[in-house]
Amino acid sequence: MINKRLLVKNLLAHNDENSFYDKKRFINIGEKEGKAKFLKHVCALANSNPSNNSFIVVGVEDEDNIIVGVDFFDDSKIQNLVNAYLNNPPRISYENIPFPNLPDGKVVGLVTIKSIGKLCSLRKNIWKYYGGSVFFREGSISLPKAYDIELKSINVDAVATIEQHAKNNIELTLDGVIDFLNYRHKDLESDYKVFKEQFVVCWAGNRKVVNGETYYYRVDIELINEQVKLFYSNLDEIKISINDDSFTIIEFVELGLGAKQKYYPLEKVVINFSENGTYQINSDLLFNPPKYNRKKLEKIYANNNALVVKTGSSTALIPAEVRSLKYLADSYLICYLNGFEDAKEEMERARQILKSKYPGINASLKEALRVLRKVKYS
Numbered sequence: 001m002i003n004k005r006l007l008v009k010n011l012l013a014h015n016d017e018n019s020f021y022d023k024k025r026f027i028n029i030g031e032k033e034g035k036a037k038f039l040k041h042v043c044a045l046a047n048s049n050p051s052n053n054s055f056i057v058v059g060v061e062d063e064d065n066i067i068v069g070v071d072f073f074d075d076s077k078i079q080n081l082v083n084a085y086l087n088n089p090p091r092i093s094y095e096n097i098p099f100p101n102l103p104d105g106k107v108v109g110l111v112t113i114k115s116i117g118k119l120c121s122l123r124k125n126i127w128k129y130y131g132g133s134v135f136f137r138e139g140s141i142s143l144p145k146a147y148d149i150e151l152k153s154i155n156v157d158a159v160a161t162i163e164q165h166a167k168n169n170i171e172l173t174l175d176g177v178i179d180f181l182n183y184r185h186k187d188l189e190s191d192y193k194v195f196k197e198q199f200v201v202c203w204a205g206n207r208k209v210v211n212g213e214t215y216y217y218r219v220d221i222e223l224i225n226e227q228v229k230l231f232y233s234n235l236d237e238i239k240i241s242i243n244d245d246s247f248t249i250i251e252f253v254e255l256g257l258g259a260k261q262k263y264y265p266l267e268k269v270v271i272n273f274s275e276n277g278t279y280q281i282n283s284d285l286l287f288n289p290p291k292y293n294r295k296k297l298e299k300i301y302a303n304n305n306a307l308v309v310k311t312g313s314s315t316a317l318i319p320a321e322v323r324s325l326k327y328l329a330d331s332y333l334i335c336y337l338n339g340f341e342d343a344k345e346e347m348e349r350a351r352q353i354l355k356s357k358y359p360g361i362n363a364s365l366k367e368a369l370r371v372l373r374k375v376k377y378s
Contacts, residue, residue: 001198001277004097005227007166008057008108012065017140019048020155021055025062026070027109029081030348030373036127039085043122044135044142046090046115051153052160058109069106072096072232074370077283077377085126088118096229098222107229119151168225173200176224180204185220192224193242195273200224201247203240215239221249223271223279230271230281235367237263247271253371255290257300257334258327264288266371287375289337301335304328305346312353325354329364336372344372 011021022041028034045054059070073094082089091114096107124131129144136145177200181190185204192202202224205216216238221231231238231249241248248270252263265286273279307321307328317325328350336343347365355362 001168001225002163002166003168003172003225003227004095004110004166005099005108006168006172007055007163008097008099008110010162010165011055011057012060012067019137019139020045020052020159021057022140022142023057023060023062023065025058025060025068027056027058029078030344030369032127035081035085036129039082039122039126040129040135041142042082042090042092042111042113043086043120043133044137045113046120047135047151048137049113049153049155049159050115050117050151052156053163054113054115054155054159056109056111056113058111059107067099067102067108069099069102070109071366072105072107072229073109074231074233074374077374080377085123087121087123088116090115090120095226096232097227098229105232105234107232115151117151119149173225176200176222176227177202180222180224188218188220193247195245195247195279196275196277198225198277199273199279201230201271205238213239215252231269233367235364236266245273247273250286253287255330255334257292257331261330262290264290267374285375287371289375290334292334292338294338297335297338297340300331301340301343304331304335304350308346308350308353311357325358325361326364328361329368332365333368333372337375344369347372 012023014021017023022045027038029038041056045056048054060067073096078094079092082092093112095110095112097110099108119134122129122131122133134145134149135142177192180202181192188204189207190202190204192200194200200223201221203219203221205219208215208217217236218234219231219238220229222229237252239250248268250268251266253266254261254263256262267283267285267287269281269283271279271281307324310321311317311325329347332343332347332350347369351362351365354365
């Protein structure tokens, strides 16, 4: 079993990116350019490593390897994105790795790419890259290639050595459990469960009981053996259920127009543990977005846009407008889910304007964009 935090450290010890790993300060698959560049690197790493894993480490300064972290990235459907844009798509996972000394909510992202042993190429045009394009790694750069195309396994031994040095042990696991329960989350209700005498899952959060059902908020869930953060949110509420073989999370989002809010189930994630030392994570989207009258939403959408413009100007908001900001993210998300496709761009624009003046509203917009992305790629 690989300790992913050790794996990241071992990769960074190589200093320079190479043909089996890349590092990024951040990735942005919410925009066309960022999505295209991410797919280019995935394609190149898969083609340059047909017989071993390859990696992208996210949240690291490119020049000096300083770990600065990124926001927790909850995108269980990233495989769907790769499948939609690549021929012979590799298997891919994005894991959130907690590191000491990073602020709350900040992690290092680890993208693991596993080729299926066939040539990977773009399925269709995206940004400035044409469908049919093939990419390979040339040192630390992902470049297109039009001739002399051959899959070569040149990194098998190097990657095997790095992964071997990242193997977990009982001391690291016990240290991780104690740190999670007694230090990082000493102000929250926390617990742990051992599965198949091998896997340790820890979780922490504030608990509340509604109509006999137990919910958690301010939630953090980690698979300690691998140092992988499975779930993190300061906003959403979840239900947890456990048996001897699996750990199940059902996530809920609070959504509505104005003060009329309701909880909707968003996604069900089941982690199944096996006797052979492996586990699988399966997710199902449960979300059934609410429907509203089109004319009513047109008025709300126009008011939202005007409010954002005024917030970015030198004109002060009146108290009623400040209160309306609280519902900005919800109403934009509802508009998008009811056919207002430009609402996504308006949310992105609003984040840039509100980031410094209203950080809480910016956080709610970021959360709404996460839900939007999850729905889109499902």
